[in-house]
Amino acid sequence: MVTNNAANNKTGASGTVLQGQGVGTASDFSTATYPATTTSQQILYSTATNVVGQLTTANSSLAATNSSGTLAMRALSVVIQTFTANGTYTPTSGMLYCVIEIIGSGGGGGGTASTTGAQIAAAGGGGSGEYARGVFSAATIGASQAVTCPAGGAGGTAGANNGTAGTTTSVGALITAGGGGGGTGSVATGTAISNQGGAGGTGGSGGSFRNDGAPGPAGQGSVGGAILFGGGGPPGFLGSGGALYTLIGAGVNATGRGAGGSGASSSISSSARAGGNGSSGFVCVTEYVIA
Numbered sequence: 455m456v457t458n459n460a461a462n463n464k465t466g467a468s469g470t471v472l473q474g475q476g477v478g479t480a481s482d483f484s485t486a487t488y489p490a491t492t493t494s495q496q497i498l499y500s501t502a503t504n505v506v507g508q509l510t511t512a513n514s515s516l517a518a519t520n521s522s523g524t525l526a527m528r529a530l531s532v533v534i535q536t537f538t539a540n541g542t543y544t545p546t547s548g549m550l551y552c553v554i555e556i557i558g559s560g561g562g563g564g565g566t567a568s569t570t571g572a573q574i575a576a577a578g579g580g581g582s583g584e585y586a587r588g589v590f591s592a593a594t595i596g597a598s599q600a601v602t603c604p605a606g607g608a609g610g611t612a613g614a615n616n617g618t619a620g621t622t623t624s625v626g627a628l629i630t631a632g633g634g635g636g637g638t639g640s641v642a643t644g645t646a647i648s649n650q651g652g653a654g655g656t657g658g659s660g661g662s663f664r665n666d667g668a669p670g671p672a673g674q675g676s677v678g679g680a681i682l683f684g685g686g687g688p689p690g691f692l693g694s695g696g697a698l699y700t701l702i703g704a705g706v707n708a709t710g711r712g713a714g715g716s717g718a719s720s721s722i723s724s725s726a727r728a729g730g731n732g733s734s735g736f737v738c739v740t741e742y743v744i745a
Contacts, residue, residue, distance in 0.1 A: 465483070466482075466483025466484070467483070467487065468487070469487035469488055469489070469490065470483040470484045470485070470486070470487055470488070471483065471484045471486075471488055472484075485504050486500075486504045486505065486506055487504065487505055487506065488506045489506065489507065489508055492508060493508070495510070495511045496508040496509060496510050496511065497509040497511060497517060499517075499525060509525065509526070509527065510527070511527055512527040512529075514529065514530075515527040515528055515529045515530070516528065516530065518744055520548070520744075528548075528744045528745055529744070529745050530742070530743070530744055531743045531744075531745065532740060532741065532742060532743070533546045533549075533740075533741040533743050534738065534739070534740050534741070535738075535739045535741065536736070536737065536738050536739070537601045537603045537736070537737040537738075537739075538603060538711070538734055538735075538736060539603050539605075539734070540600075540601060540602055540603055540604075541601045541603070542598050542599070542600055542601060543595070543598060543599045543600075543601050543625060543737075543739055544597070544598045545592060545595050545597075545598070545741065546741050546743050547743075547745070548743045548744050548745040549592050549595070549741045549742070549743050550591070550592055550742050550743065550744055551589060551590060551591045551592060551741075551742055552589070552590055552592075552595065552739050552740060552741045552742065553587065553588070553589050553739070553740045554587070554588050554589075554590060554625055554628070554629055554661070554737065554738070554739050554740075555585070555586070555587045555736075555737070555738045555739075555740075556585070556586050556587075556623045556624070556625060556629060556630070556631045556658075556735065556736065556737045556738075557583045557584070557585050557586075557623060557631055557690055557691050557692055557711050557712035557735055557736045558583030558584045558620055558621065558622055558623050558631040558632045558633035558634065558655040558658065558667065558712060558735055559583050559604045559605060559606045559607065559620035559621055559623065559633045559634070559712060559732055559733065559734050559735040560580055560581070560582050560583050560606045560607065560620045560633070560634045560667075560687065560690055560695075560708050560712050560713045560714040560715065560732030560733050560734075561580030561581045561582075561606070561607040561617055561618065561619045561620045561633065561634035561635045561636040561637065561652035561670065561687075561714050561715070561732045562580045562606065562607040562608045562609035562610060562617030562618045562619075562620075562636050562637065562652075562705075562714075562715045562729050562730065562731050562732050563577060563578065563579045563580050563609050563610065563617045563636075563637040563670065563684060563685065563687055563696060563705035563706075563714065563715040563716045563717035563718065563729030563730045563732075564577030564578050564579075564609075564610045564614075564615065564616050564617050564636070564637035564638045564639035564640060564649060564673065564684070564685075564705075564717045564718065564729045565577055565609065565610030565611055565612050565613050565614065565615040565616075565617075565639045565640075565705070565717075565718050565726065565727060565728045565729045566612075566613075566614065566639065566640045566642075566673075566684070566717075566718040566719065566720040566724075566726060566727045567613050567614040567639075567640065567641050567642045567720070567726050568613075568642065568720070568724060568725050568726040569642040569720050569721070569722055569723060569724045570642065570722070570723060571722050571723045572644050572677060572722065573642040573643055573644050573677065573722060574642070574643065574647060574675050574676070574677055574682055574720060574721055574722060575614070575640040575641065575642045575643065575647070575673075575718075575719070575720040575724075576640050576647055576648075576649060576673030576674055576675045576682055576683060576684050576685075576717065576718075576719045576720070577610065577617075577637055577638060577639050577640040577649050577673040577684050577685065577705070577717030577718050577719070577729055578617075578637035578638040578640075578649045578650045578651035578652065578670050578671070578672050578673050578684075578685040578717045579637045579651045579652065579670030579671050579673070579684065579685030579686050579687040579688065579695070579696065579705075579714050579715065579716045579717045579730075580606075580607055580609075580617045580619075580620070580634055580635065580636055580637045580651070580652045580670045580687050580696075580708070580714030580715045580716075580717075580729070580730075580732045581619075581620075581634030581635040581636075581637075581651060581652035581653050581654045581655060581667050581668065581669050581670045581688065581714050582634045582654060582655065582667040582668045582670075582687070582688045582689060582690040582691075582695065582712055582713050582714045582732075583620050583623065583631060583632065583633050583634050583655040583667045583690050583691075583711075583712035583713075583732075583735060584631040584632045584633075584634075584654070584655035584656055584657070584658050584664060584665065584666055584667045585631060585664060585665045585667070585690075585691035585692075585712070586629055586630070586631040586658050586660070586661045586663070586664035586665075587661055587662055587663055587664070588628065588629045588660055588661025588662045589662060590628060590629075594628065595628075599625050599626035599628065600624075600625075600626055601624070601625055601737050602622070602623060602624045602625075602735075603623050603734065603735045603736065603737050604620070604621040604622070604623065604633065604734065604735050605734045606620055606708060606712075606713075606715065606731050606732030606733045606734050606735075607619050607620045607621070607633065607634070607636050607652075607715070607731070607732040608731055608732075609705050609707070609715045609718075609728050609729030609730045609731045609732075610636070610637070610639045610705075610717075610718075610728060610729040611728050612704075612718075612725070612726035612727055612728045613639065613726045614639040614640055614641040614642075615639040615729075616636050616637065616638055616639045617636030617637040617639070617652060617705075617715060617717070617729045617732070618636050618732075619633055619634065619635045619636045619652065620633025620634045620635075620655060620712070620714075620732050620735070621633040621735075622657075622658065622735075623712075623735030623736070623737060625737060625739075627660070628660050628661075629658070629659070629660035629661040630658040630659050630660060631655065631658040631664065631735070632655040632656050632657040632658050632667070633655050633667075633732075633735070634652055634653070634654055634655045634667045634668075634670070634688075634690075634712070634714050634732060635651075635652030635653035635654070635655075635669075635670070636652045637649070637650075637651050637652045637670045637673070637684075637685055637687075637705075637714070637715075637716075637717045637729060638650045638651070638652075638672075638673075638717075639729070640673055640684075640717070640718070640720075642720070643677075644677055645676070645677065646674075646675070646676035646677075647673070647674065647675055647676065648672050648673070648674045649672055649673045649674075649685070649717070650672050651669055651670025651671045651672050651673075651685040651688075651714075651717070652669065652670040652714060653667075653669050653670075654666045654667030654668045654669045654688070655667035655712075665691065667688075667690065667712070667714075668688035668689070668690075668714075669688065670685050670686075670687060670688055670714045670717070671685035671686050671688070672685050673685045673717045673718075673719060675719070677722070682701070682702065682719055682721060683701050683719050684705055684716055684717030684718045684719035684729070685716060685717040686698045686716045686717075687705075687706070687708045687713055687714030687715045687716040687730060687732065688713065688714050689710070689713050690708075690710060690711055690712030690713040690714075690733065691711075691712060692710055692711045692712060692736055694708065694709045694710045694713055695708050695713045695714055695715075695716065696708045696709075696713070696714065696715040696716035696730035696731075701719060702719050702720065702721045702724070703718065703719060703727065704718050704727040704728050704729075704730070705717050705718045705727070705728060705729035705730030706730040707730045707731045707733070708730060708731065708732050708733040709733060710733055711733055711734060711735065711736035712732075712733060712734075712735055712736055713732065713733045714732050715729055715730030715731045715732045715733075716729070716730045717729050717730075718730075
């Protein structure tokens with residue numbers, strides 16, 4: 455079917471549009487074809503070379519292409535994946551970019567030796583893990599990334615034994631966060647005592663910014679003194695420590711993620727006691743997805 459433009463003696467194919475060609479030049483029909491009618495809330499766009507079609511809009515969606523370049527109304531969503539143990543991060547289909555937050559595991563508190571009637575012992579608490587955050591595109595993530603999310607460091611066994619340090623949490627080589635140090639175990643003594651807590655986690659790499667873990671408090675006390683306590687495990691960025699301090703007893707295990715276990719404390723004539731365990735590392739991936 456053709457349309458006759460008598461004034462310019464031009465004909466155009468059905469669906470083409472007569473266009474001005476400039477001063478002194480006869481009008482002509484477009485090469486592209488257009489719909490005969492349109493409806494409310496539709497977008498005109500090129501569906502093929504020289505073919506203009508309509509894209510029906512959808513609530514809370516936007517016009518966007520997928521990885522193949524096909525335009526459609528697509529929904530935006532936020533998807534969260536978390537890890538509390540080793541695993542593999544596989545992006546949700548349509549992920550554009552993601553925010554990764556990680557915490558190194560917490561260190562264990564120190565243990566205490568047994569004491570006589572004239573001795574005490576007080577061990578240091580474990581340090582909490584480092585926190586890090588970064589933003590990564592789908593292209594940077596690729597098909598998947600290995601996640602290393604370690605358990606917390608073990609508390610020192612009963613006796614003057616140091617707690618075990620926490621270890622590094624990582625997502626591939628993209629971002630890492632260091633674990634907290636283990637608290638110092640305590641020998642029995644008849645004098646005042648102070649045993650150092652574990653260092654806060656440091657040394658990670660990658661990401662946009664990071665925050666060092668908190669060091670574990672020292673275990674302190676003196677024979678006949680009013681104060682005797684094992685160092686409390688400090689809280690991690692997303693977890694509570696083992697305890698504010700340990701008053702005459704075994705160390706308390708940390709809760710949450712990346713926190714330090716508390717050190718043990720022994721008054722006079724006490725058995726050896728173990729320190730509290732640190733809590734595990736943590737990975738949280740917040741994905742921004744278009745489907």
